[in-house]
Amino acid sequence: MANVVIVGTQWGDEGKGKVVDLYAQSADVIARFQGGNNAGHTLVVGGKQTILHLIPSGILHAGKLCIIGNGVVVDPSVLIEEMNTLRNRGLLPDSTRLLVSEKAHIIMPYHRRIDVARESHGVGKKIGTTGRGIGPAYEDKIARVGIRLCDLLDDVVFREKLSRNIEEKNFYLTKLFAEEPLDEKAIYEEYRTYAEALRPYAADCSLIMQREIDKGKRILFEGAQGNHLDIDHGTFPYVTSSNTVAANACCGTGVGPSSVQSVVGICKAYTTRVGEGPFLTELKDETGARLQQVGQEFGATTGRKRRCGWLDMVLIRQAIRVSGITGIALTKLDVLTGIEKLKICTGYRMDQEEFTESVPANLRILNCCRPLYEELDGWSEDIRGAKQIEDLPANTRRYIERLEALAGVGMVLVSVGPDRDETIILNDPFAG
Ligand code: IMP
Secondary structure, three states: OOOOOEEEEOOOOOHHHHHHHHOOOOEEEEEEOOOOOOOOOEEEEOOOOEEOOOHHHHHHHOOOEEEOOOOOEEOHHHHHHHHHHHHOOOOOOOOOOOOEEOOOOHHHHHHHHHHHHHHHHOOOOOOOOOOOHHHHHHHHHHOOOOOOOHHHHHHHHHHHHHHHHHHHHHHHHHHHOOOOOOHHHHHHHHHHHHHHHHHHEEHHHHHHHHHHHHOOEEEEEEOOOOOHHOOOOOOOOOOOOOOOOOOOHHOOOOHHHHHOOOOEEEOOOOEOOOOOOOOOOOOOHHHHHHHHHHHOOOOOOOOOEEEEEEHHHHHHHHHHHHOOOOEEEEHHHHHHOOOEEEEEEEEEOOOOOOEOOOOOHHHHOOOOEEEEEEEOOOOOOOOOOOOOOHOOHHHHHHOOOOOOOOOOOOOOEEEEOOOOOOOOOOOOHOOO
């Protein structure tokens, strides 16, 4: 029996929500290990659409334990709002189904203010962040001045840490950005109420997860964003501020690497990106607009239109290597239906040099590269009813086979439509 990590292989928005939801049925514990409310899964709960940004989507399945690990940055107002929504629908009866690591860092109002101020004042490069304070919260963690959930729950520690932070952040906001200072007392009062709401959910999640593993329970580690938004391995600086690669499932929850046996990489049948940054296979033509429209490519958190382009196997190969991906879940294949000729990028070229396994780290080099394409015939048949690979048109199967050959890793599932049953299951990652 295996514990499974799910990560995105591209720049996020690969359709992880559907796959996590599917695998959550087989898991006992679902844990988030990085990111914060910059992520977003759109779910249908009791006929009503809900977007969850922090709580693992496994919460919708009865009897599962959901964990927000120490590697996640938690905006308490967002978490409490999500908890209230779920509670009102009878999905969060008590604190036995959702636990938050006492070591998780808390997003404070100054993190959001600094995030937005930097992007709008043109200090440094515009990243196109979600404006949720994610980067500044991780900065404080690394600078060892961040406030963790256990600090928020201790009035003496919280007062002292808040005071020190406000002094420094007000200096930064007023002197560099000429912004209004933050009101320490108001923030203290606001966050005291959050502390009381979150107290029953705070826990030593590393210990709890180990006990579950010892009992033979199955853990699903739910990654957010994608491998190429990773702070170390992504297209820096156009990345998020956490490690999105699979190894962080361990650091971000406090579980040892020997407890992970399978890594599923979610790969959308084409590529999208939200925000700024290099995107070699981007299509700024009708085909790009078509992918955006048919694929409903809008950010779940900010509502921004996602940039769209051809499948890029350099991205996928690097993600497979860095995350140790053991199986690919191919998503949104139906969005390609009706496109006469499909392209797959197999490498990048700059002058005489070719890059096929890794994205060049130096963006000046990357921006001088051009994509090398293979062209395949598309298909026009509706594939949404396919239940097994044999039901797919020959050209669709060829596209999948070519992707597998270029990746060097097999498929665990192929998603041919948004609904749960519009999925071809090929392998069970929990089987190990
Ligand atoms: P931040 O995570 O808000 O700091 O944003 C940094 C970059 O990551 C921006 O380009 C965002 O658009 C991108 N980003 C952050 N979260 C997601 C996500 O869940 N999906 C896709 N892009 C994301």
